[in-house]
Structure formats: C-alpha cells, structure tokens
Amino acid sequence: MIVPLDLIIFAVLILTAVLAINVKDLLAAVALLAAYSLFASLLFAGVNAVDVSLVEAALGAGLTGVLFIGAILATSRHSMARRNLRRRYTMLPLIGAFLALMVYASIDLPDRGDPEAPAHLGVSQTYLRDSLDDTQTPNVVTSLLADYRSQDTLGETLVIVTAALAATLVLIRRRDDEYQGHAPSRELPLPDGDEVVADPYADDVRSADRRRRPR
Amino acid sequence: MTGAYPSVVVRVVCALLSPFILMFGLYVVAHGHYGPGGGFAGGVFLAVAAILPRLTLAEELSYRLVPVSMGPLMGGIGMLLFLAAGTVPMLFGGAFLDYAAVEVAAIEAARMRYLGILVVEVGVGLAVFGAMVTIFDVLMGRSER
Known part of the structure; x- marks a missing residue:
C-alpha cells in the first residue's frame, strides 16, 4: 500500500463516479463505470487482495460493461434529463x-492488519495455520471458498x-405471443424472431424500437 | 443488434483475442489452488471469450462457435457438479461437502480435499459461464424457445 498512489486512485474513483452519473450519453457512462472498476481493482491489488482484484477487473470492468451495452442496444442510448429539482x-x-x-461508524473500526482485531482472533488463525496441511492448497482464499466455507460458495x-433464470423469465419472448394471434393487436407482428430489423450501428440505437411501435 | 461489426480492425482484433481469453479463463479455473482467481473469475473470462465474438463477428459464425443452448446447459452441468461434490461424501457417511470423507485407495484425506476443491472450482466456473452467456443471449433476444 502506497499512500499517495491510494489518494490519487481515490480521487479518480470519485471523479469517474460523478462523471458517470452526470454524462448524458449512456455508452460513455458505461465506459466510465468500467474505468471506475479498473481503478478499484488497482486499489484492491494495492492491499494484496489479488483474488478480489482479479474478480473486480474481470466482472466490473469487463462483463458488467458488456451486459450494460447489451441493454443499451436493446433500449435507448440517451438518458432522460430529470426535471424534478x-x-x-x-x-x-x-x-x-x-x-x-x-x-462516524468507521472511526471505531480496527486498523487494517491489526493483529488484535476481532476478525483475526477467531477461526481465521486456524484456517491460516492448517490450510496447507489440510487441503494441500497454498492459496488460502481458494481453500476457504471451496472447502472450509463451501456452503457459502454453493449459495452464491x-x-x-x-x-x-430470472432474467430469462422476464426477458424471453414466447413464440405463441408473437405468431399465433395472442399478441395485442396494436403490435406489429415480427417477421421472424431471429431477424434483426434495425441497423445495429445506426447513430440512434432507438431505431430498434421502431419494430414494436403501434401501427 | 449483434452481428458483424463494420470495422475490419475491430473484427480481426476480437477474433484474435477471444481464443487467448478462453485459454486464460481455463488457466484461471485450473490454477485456483496456487494463484489468484478460481472458478468465479475463470468463469467470467470464459463468458467474455464467448460473448466477444457475438458482439463483433458474423452471427452465423459466433453462434456456431458457442450455440445459444450452451448457456443453460453449462449452467446446469456446473450446478449439478457442485451438488454432486456435496452429496458424494454423504454416500460415504460424511457430512455435506466434506470431501475428506470420500475413501479411494491410495489417496489420502488431504489430497481428497484438494481434488474436491478442484471439482467445486470447475463446477462454479461452468455455472458462472452458463449464467452469464444466458443473460447476454436473453438480453439480445436470442434464446432457446
């Protein structure tokens, strides 16, 4: 942990977060959020939490951004200005x-790495001491996640x-809704579910909405 | 909304990158005992390697590489693998997820826990991969009906 570097990263984190909220173009907001996650993963790496850092970089900076971009392609690229001041x-x-x-609450927290901290006095000492003998696994994080605390991982x-599954249930379009007359009559029937009508890289991504517009 | 991206540079770079991302994902899943990562991060890398071609390459190519049915299938297989790692020790009289209870000749208890961790990591990796690919496909309107 290098204090000046941490301060710079904190400043960049706050800056990217504020910019991501204020920017009008949602694609730019997604890029800013990815940058936020990348700097957060640097911060985690700085305190030797490499596992957390790797997940944050892969998930926060990579996959979440891709899913957001997918959602933007399916809806609209511009955020609505909020008038309610x-x-x-x-x-x-x-x-x-x-x-x-x-x-105020964080004042009472023990210092990071304090050997007298409650988190370091319980079972964690046993885990750190016995992990290699018990499981032949040098990386204690892995043996904790997949062995000692594997029920938590199962839950996750x-x-x-x-x-x-929930996303599938919410977003899936059923064939009988579209093709067999169960759809509300004001909706345009889709020629084929697999066919993409709108030009994907047109300037206005909202053109994808046109196929669902009422007659 | 997916499909071939107009720029050749983007297409070529993504086509070249995605097998290496796949390789790194497999490495992270298999190397969780010794380095950072494990099933979760590795599964995310695998999912990115499957999604990147979907965003940039022609649809018939990217969906032939990783078909739509792959998402739910891999998610289910991964979940079942994890549950099997939990229930097999119970057949040997141990507790749920107590890998050391499994008795196989010539494998000591600590080694069994090591192998149990590996099975769990692979299960988590497959489940995360399947879940992420499913979410992306369903978001893009491509799903098994």
Missing part, C-alpha cells in the same frame, strides 16, 4: 447524513444461476 434537493441532506453516519453459485 425539488426531489434532488431533498435527497442531498439525506445522502450527507448517511455519509456522516458511515464516517445458486444465486447467480437463479439470476440467469
């Missing part, structure tokens, strides 16, 4: 109060698979 001004003090509460994997 009063709501924004009521939210600001709430956010400030929450921030103050978090900072189930969550991911469930998320994919």
